[in-house]
Amino acid sequence: MSTVSDYFGCNVFDDRVMKAVLPSDVYKSLRKTIDEGKKLELSVANAVAEAMKDWAVEKGATHFTHWFQPLTGITAEKHDSFITPSPDGGVIMEFSGKELIKGEPDASSFPSGGLRATFEARGYTAWDPTSYAFIKDKTLCIPTAFCSYGGEALDKKTPLLRSMEALNKQALRILKLFGNEDVKRVTTSVGPEQEYFLITKEMYEKRSDLKFTGRTLFGAKPPKTQEMDDHYFGTIQPKVQEYMKDLNEELWKLGVLAKTEHNEVAPAQHELAPIYSSTNIATDQNQLTMEIMQKVAARHGLVCLLHEKPFAGVNGSGKHNNWSIGTDTGVNLLSPGDTPYENAQFLTFLCAVIKAVDDYQDLLRISVATAGNDHRLGANEAPPAVISIFLGEELNGILEAIEKDAPYKGVEKKQMKLGVDVLPRFNRDTTDRNRTSPFAFTGNKFEFRMLGSSNSIACANIMLNASVAESLKIFADELEKSKNFENDLHKLIQKTIKEHKRIIFNGNGYDDAWIKEATKKRKLLNLRTTPDCMPLILSDKNVTMLTGHKVFSKAEIESRCEIMLENYSKTIIIEANTMVDMAKSQIAPAVESYIGDIAKTALTKKQLDPKLVSKYEKDLIKKLSVSVERILDLADSLKQEVSTVSGAKDIIEESCMIRDKVLPAMNELRVVCDEAETLTDRAHWPFPTYGDLLFGVKN
Numbered sequence: 213m214s215t216v217s218d219y220f221g222c223n224v225f226d227d228r229v230m231k232a233v234l235p236s237d238v239y240k241s242l243r244k245t246i247d248e249g250k251k252l253e254l255s256v257a258n259a260v261a262e263a264m265k266d267w268a269v270e271k272g273a274t275h276f277t278h279w280f281q282p283l284t285g286i287t288a289e290k291h292d293s294f295i296t297p298s299p300d301g302g303v304i305m306e307f308s309g310k311e312l313i314k315g316e317p318d319a320s321s322f323p324s325g326g327l328r329a330t331f332e333a334r335g336y337t338a339w340d341p342t343s344y345a346f347i348k349d350k351t352l353c354i355p356t357a358f359c360s361y362g363g364e365a366l367d368k369k370t371p372l373l374r375s376m377e378a379l380n381k382q383a384l385r386i387l388k389l390f391g392n393e394d395v396k397r398v399t400t401s402v403g404p405e406q407e408y409f410l411i412t413k414e415m416y417e418k419r420s421d422l423k424f425t426g427r428t429l430f431g432a433k434p435p436k437t438q439e440m441d442d443h444y445f446g447t448i449q450p451k452v453q454e455y456m457k458d459l460n461e462e463l464w465k466l467g468v469l470a471k472t473e474h475n476e477v478a479p480a481q482h483e484l485a486p487i488y489s490s491t492n493i494a495t496d497q498n499q500l501t502m503e504i505m506q507k508v509a510a511r512h513g514l515v516c517l518l519h520e521k522p523f524a525g526v527n528g529s530g531k532h533n534n535w536s537i538g539t540d541t542g543v544n545l546l547s548p549g550d551t552p553y554e555n556a557q558f559l560t561f562l563c564a565v566i567k568a569v570d571d572y573q574d575l576l577r578i579s580v581a582t583a584g585n586d587h588r589l590g591a592n593e594a595p596p597a598v599i600s601i602f603l604g605e606e607l608n609g610i611l612e613a614i615e616k617d618a619p620y621k622g623v624e625k626k627q628m629k630l631g632v633d634v635l636p637r638f639n640r641d642t643t644d645r646n647r648t649s650p651f652a653f654t655g656n657k658f659e660f661r662m663l664g665s666s667n668s669i670a671c672a673n674i675m676l677n678a679s680v681a682e683s684l685k686i687f688a689d690e691l692e693k694s695k696n697f698e699n700d701l702h703k704l705i706q707k708t709i710k711e712h713k714r715i716i717f718n719g720n721g722y723d724d725a726w727i728k729e730a731t732k733k734r735k736l737l738n739l740r741t742t743p744d745c746m747p748l749i750l751s752d753k754n755v756t757m758l759t760g761h762k763v764f765s766k767a768e769i770e771s772r773c774e775i776m777l778e779n780y781s782k783t784i785i786i787e788a789n790t791m792v793d794m795a796k797s798q799i800a801p802a803v804e805s806y807i808g809d810i811a812k813t814a815l816t817k818k819q820l821d822p823k824l825v826s827k828y829e830k831d832l833i834k835k836l837s838v839s840v841e842r843i844l845d846l847a848d849s850l851k852q853e854v855s856t857v858s859g860a861k862d863i864i865e866e867s868c869m870i871r872d873k874v875l876p877a878m879n880e881l882r883v884v885c886d887e888a889e890t891l892t893d894r895a896h897w898p899f900p901t902y903g904d905l906l907f908g909v910k911n
């Protein structure tokens with residue numbers, strides 16, 4: 213068996229392969245395109261395509277596909293084979309530069325939110341050379357952006373690349389003011405920690421709620437879930453370990469730097485974290501990771517649940533988006549520096565992030581809004597829907613000192629030095645950890661923790677990059693005019709802290725008192741549900757910012773709002789329909805059949821001796837009979853609520869009706885069914901229980 217370093221990236225057309233197989237002038241041109249965004253000549257594309265095909269065919273690939281991320285949230289691919297007939301009746305394998313650069317999938321079935329009139333069904337995909345091509349299932353996958361013929365983005369990659377460009381542009385302006393002339397490019401990097409549940413395939417197949425909606429819609433709480441905290445970082449079961457080993461190998465072959473794996477808080481819950489990479493690549497790789505997680509699970513007789521809330525009453529799954537800004541010269545701009553001057557630069561970027569998160573709380577919330585994630589945010593689970601920033605005691609102390617022009621009293625390590633006359637030097641070792649903050653500074657990066665486990669990380673990073681670009685732009689506009697840089701910088705930082713300190717919160721984010729303080733005193737937004745937040749993307753403030761940095765056009769923003777709300781509605785309607793179906797065709801009949809059994813027993817007893825019939829039997833028959841009737845009634849009311857939704861005047865009203873009418877009706881039905889579960893003999897219950905599912909993966 214070869215070692216990891218032998219096979220790592222063996223299915224990726226990465227820099228090592230390019231260098232080895234491309235003529236050196238072609239390689240140099242391609243690198244210029246990748247590193248500096250230079251336009252690619254067709255002759256270069258042809259040479260790259262030829263080399264890519266030869267490499268892929270040698271590895272057994274027969275097809276190629278433009279791999280893209282439409283607004284459905286998953287990836288899409290349409291396979292074409294390399295074969296071209298040859299005059300002698302056989303075939304040759306061909307792939308041209310044109311096919312590499314551009315594809316024309318029929319786009320009419322992908323969501324476009326009205327952007328693409330149906331008569332213009334075509335869209336096109338365009339190669340993104342900054343993300344390496346790879347082989348999956350004998351198919352060469354070429355990462356691409358997906359646009360309409362009018363040039364509007366129909367995917368998540370296009371605006372992500374635009375947002376990275378916007379941030380690059382504004383960050384370079386700031387760096388120049390600090391005298392960093394050698395920096396050519398600023399990029400953001402992300403390491404997404406991915407949570408997931410593993411259950412057995414056998415049990416999964418028995419639950420239509422899991423199959424249709426990805427989460428359980430019924431299920432009484434078992435005697436034990438996560439109270440003992442015995443799962444977190446616990447020993448990984450051999451069966452799960454085999455899964456993780458297999459998963460790592462698959463990911464490593466695809467060049468994904470899968471690094472950390474451990475059990476999470478809930479039983480059957482686990483986490484995988486890769487080593488961070490450029491945001492664009494991290495996004496592609498996270499999509500790929502989620503796909504491979506599910507595929508590998510199937511090989512092990514397991515199912516990987518990526519839903520944000522597969523089980524009520526048990527911790528849901530999120531994705532932590534560890535985000536930093538760095539230069540091509542290797543400097544992490546969110547890392548406190550060694551010299552006071554570097555620290556002044558660090559504080560400038562830090563303040564830009566603080567301002568961005570405060571000014572665009574709504575956009576950040578919107579970027580993680582889905583029906584599934586609403587069960588975590590805004591419910592009694594971490595993190596809350598209110599966005600705040602955790603900085604840690606030391607950094608917080610420094611900002612306070614700057615704000616008040618007061619001397620800084622170091623918390624432990626007193627290192628107050630007014631470097632450049634204005635800014636203190638401090639320790640980079642910010643070891644304090646806060647696990648409840650939605651947006652936490654962790655020493656040299658921010659960890660945005662509100663993402664749901666199934667979310668593409670693209671949306672969060674688009675909004676993050678764009679809003680930080682906006683802060684930097686405002687800073688640069690002001691500082692470029694300055695006659696006394698140090699002085700004006702100090703004033704700017706002080707002003708930013710004063711204006712935006714309300715967003716900084718270092719306490720416990722789960723605390724009810726915090727939500728009160730946040731909303732009442734600090735006037736922070738508490739957008740609990742998707743219909744609460746999504747329409748805010750259309751506000752003048754947000755449209756002006758996003759179009760100003762060319763991250764989205766107005767039409768693209770409108771279409772995204774519509775698509776996201778549609779997704780929300782469709783998701784919940786499918787859930788409601790599934791509940792009605794399960795209640796009527798599985799749960800009610802199961803309870804009836806159990807009633808029948810008890811009645812039969814009672815009757816037999818009665819025939820022997822009427823005194824043998826117990827009060828227990830009579831009461832239970834009564835109770836369960838009432839319960840069945842309630843279940844059927846509530847299922848009918850739910851069905852009724854679903855049918856009234858179609859009368860809504862637009863998608864915003866529809867999503868609000870779903871939130872206010874359908875969701876409560878679903879909850880009511882669930883409560884009665886879950887109670888019936890606790891009264892019904894296990895042998896009659898029609899599908900695996902929470903206990904079965906959560907503790908079912910055994911060796």
Ligand code: ADP
Pocket residue numbers: 401402403404405472485486487488534535536544656657
């Ligand atoms: P935690 O304590 O939250 O588990 P880790 O230190 O294990 O945090 O890191 C979590 C993730 O953060 C990993 O994916 C890691 O690669 C990523 N990460 C570390 N440094 C950076 C950075 N400078 N920029 C972006 N991501 C980073």
Ligand code: MG
Pocket residue numbers: 405532659
């Ligand atoms: Mg983390």
